[in-house]
Structures are given as C-alpha cells and as structure tokens.
Amino acid sequence: MIVRCGRCRTEVEVPGPGRYPCPACGALMEVRPRGADPGLVAPPPPPPAPAPSPRVECPECGLRFIVGAVESAPCPNCGASVPVPDEGTW
Numbered sequence: 001m002i003v004r005c006g007r008c009r010t011e012v013e014v015p016g017p018g019r020y021p022c023p024a025c026g027a028l029m030e031v032r033p034r035g036a037d038p039g040l041v042a043p044p045p046p047p048p049a050p051a052p053s054p055r056v057e058c059p060e061c062g063l064r065f066i067v068g069a070v071e072s073a074p075c076p077n078c079g080a081s082v083p084v085p086d087e088g089t090w
C-alpha cells in the first residue's frame, strides 16, 4: 500500500499498517489499518425498547388500566372481569 508523508508529501510504499520513518525527511508515518479510523466508528446501537404493556378498557366503568400477560384481569375500579385482547390488537 502507498501512504503519503504528512510532512513532505512523499509517497512511500509500505507493506501494511504500522509506523515507518519517511525515507525523504525522516518523519514518522503512522499507517492505520482500513476501517480503524476512530472518527468513523459507528455509535453503539440504542438499547432495545421495553415491550409495551397491554392496556385494556373496562366495559363496565370505562377505566383504562395496564394489565400483564393474562387472559383477563379484574378492573381495579369496579372489580369487573375485563378480557385482555391478544397481542397486536390493542
């Protein structure tokens, strides 16, 4: 691979990543491997979003409340048994 000296702009053939002194001016050239530029590192992926909690509406009093993964839940307001729809319908 060919790198260019940062001081005198001489192009130098080097076998690969590493540190090499410029044959023209003696300046140390640092050759980084491809893709290792710290300015091009992708940011870490965001943490996965928490699963939304099922929310049901009581048919008796209209209260909306969050339930767990159950088939039916008692309404905390009036005590009526409220069916929980399948995932994806709410």
Ligand SMILES: [Zn+2]
Residues within 6 Å of the ligand: 005, 006, 007, 008, 009, 010, 022, 023, 024, 025, 026, 027
């Ligand atoms: Zn040089």
Ligand SMILES: [Zn+2]
Residues within 6 Å of the ligand: 058, 059, 060, 061, 062, 063, 075, 076, 077, 078, 079, 080
């Ligand atoms: Zn209710």
